[in-house]
Amino acid sequence: MGDGIPGAADPRRSLPAVHRVLAAPALARLADVPPAMRREAAAAALARARRRLTAGEGPAPGPDELAAAAAADLEGRRRPSLRRVVNATGVVLHTNLGRAVLAPQAVAAAAEAASAYTNLEFDLGAGERGSRSAHVEELLCQLTGAEAAYVVNNNAGAVFLFLRAMAQGREVVVSRGELVEIGGSFRVPDVMAESGARLVEVGTTNRTHRADYERALGPETAGLFKAHPSNFRVRGFTAEVSPAELASLAHTHGLWAAMDLGSGLLVPAAGLDEPVVADLVASGLDAVMFSGDKLLGGPQCGVVAGRREVVERVRRHPLARALRVDKMTLAALAATLALYRDGRASEVPTLAMLSLGERELARRALALARALRRDLGGRAEVGVARHTSRAGGGSAPDAPLPTALVTVRPLAFSAHRLARRLRLGEPPVVARVWEDAVVVDPRTLLPGEARIVRERLRSALAEEGEGT
Ligand SMILES: *Cc1c(COP(=O)(O)O)cnc(C)c1O
Secondary structure (H helix, E strand, O other): OOOOOOOOOOHHHHOOOHHHHHHOHHHHOOOOOOHHHHHHHHHHHHHHHHHHHHOOOOOOOOHHHHHHHHHHHHHHHHOOOOOOOEEOOOEEEOHHHOOOOOOHHHHHHHHHHHHOOOOOOEEOOOOEEOOOOHHHHHHHHHHHOOOEEEEEOOHHHHHHHHHHHHHOOOEEEEEHHHOOEEOOOEEHHHHHHHHOOEEEEEOOOOEOOHHHHHHHOOOOEEEEEEEOOOOOOOOOOOEOOOHHHHHHHHHHOOOEEEEEEEOOEOOOOOOOOOOEHHHHHHOOOOEEEEEOOOOOOOOOOEEEEEOHHHHHHHHHOHHHHHHOOOHHHHHHHHHHHHHHHOOOHHHOHHHHHHOOOHHHHHHHHHHHHHHHHHHHOOOEEEEEEEEEEEEEOOOOOOOOEEEEEEEEEEOOOOHHHHHHHHHHOOOOEEOEEEOOEEEEOHHHOOOOHHHHHHHHHHHHHHOOOOOO
16 A cells, blocks of 8 residues: 555545544533643544554544544543552452552541641640640550550551661561561561661571570660561461560560551451450550551551550651651541441441351352343353452451352453453453453442442443454
8 A cells, every 4th residue: 555645545535634523522522621632632533543544454434433532532541540440359458459448437537637627736625736646546545455556657667667766776586487578568677677676587487486585685685576477377387476475575674575467457357367456465565566457447557556655755756757647547547446436347348348248248149140141141151159258468368258259251252351351441340360250259349339340241241352
């Protein structure tokens, strides 16, 4: 084909002019989009069509088709990058998907704090400057049994700040079995190194005894540190020193003992093999640190809870300013903690999802599968299978959370292609692929989302087999 000098029969000549594309309803409707942006999108759609025609693909599209493509483009570009997705993975605390979903009360509190002035650092009684962390400290103390608590940006920050304030330039003794890396490259030894504390490793990967810690003590020792091994378990011939033993050993030598709990489980949860914060505080540890957006089910933040004197040192450290939390986080955390205080922990979405029983999940899976068989015609094979969900967020890796999955096996193309289409639509649906099927775990679907999954599956399976 004579490129550049289109002949009389060149289909590119039948492409409409830009002004006709702009006048087509799909673009004309977008009156709130600046004219220059609309023109640019129309020109881009025309350029793409011209390239396709040059490659010998298909007939020339008309103005309506081009305007629709340009409008879809504009909508995609104006869509925020960070947006809601449907989590069909069954991983309740999915770090890549934003971990905990907040309770409505916490959402409302964060919105109110954001939309008006607040007494964030203002003591209304005294009419003078107050402390921002004070808004949640009393609740945290009440729920954990700690004398004092301080909140920072996340748990990694809490561990860092604690070590910086309590051990900079000195030694901290840790069991080798607890020097783990947590998803997202949080490594206990690295955080410790950055804090300026010197790590002294004791024991072996599978066994650490009281005598191992004892032998490591010296004039440079600041304290003894334990870390929850998170999503890692050592099984079989193992031994570790309990928090209570560690605390008693530390206190015998005039040292502190502290633990990074990872997940901050505030109340015992059925089926979860995770320590409850209050039990660890009661075991005599001087400080515990945990995340706000893991099993606690609140906003992203990190808590240091423990003896008053220790928490005060952390609070007064100059770097505390660099790790401070914002007002929306504090408002959401306070509202989440209030649910626990009021005996309404079951309304915290994270705990509600984790406590869903197998029977209820099977009921939801069967209902969704039945609807999908109607919706999807002969485009996919729909089934229900027993499987397990995961808590995620590095917590309770062993706890089996029995669930019922809906399996959708497309007939015209691969399950991976279907999963990709589900991710790329609006709203994106994130689902796992298992044995050639896209699988939907009803455990992590929020109210109303089963319907969205149905609609998205229907349109993803109706698209042509080619392309994305
Ligand atoms: C998740 C986790 C962290 C990091 O917590 P963030 O809130 O993500 O900063 C640290 N330690 C342990 C043991 C964890 O499980």
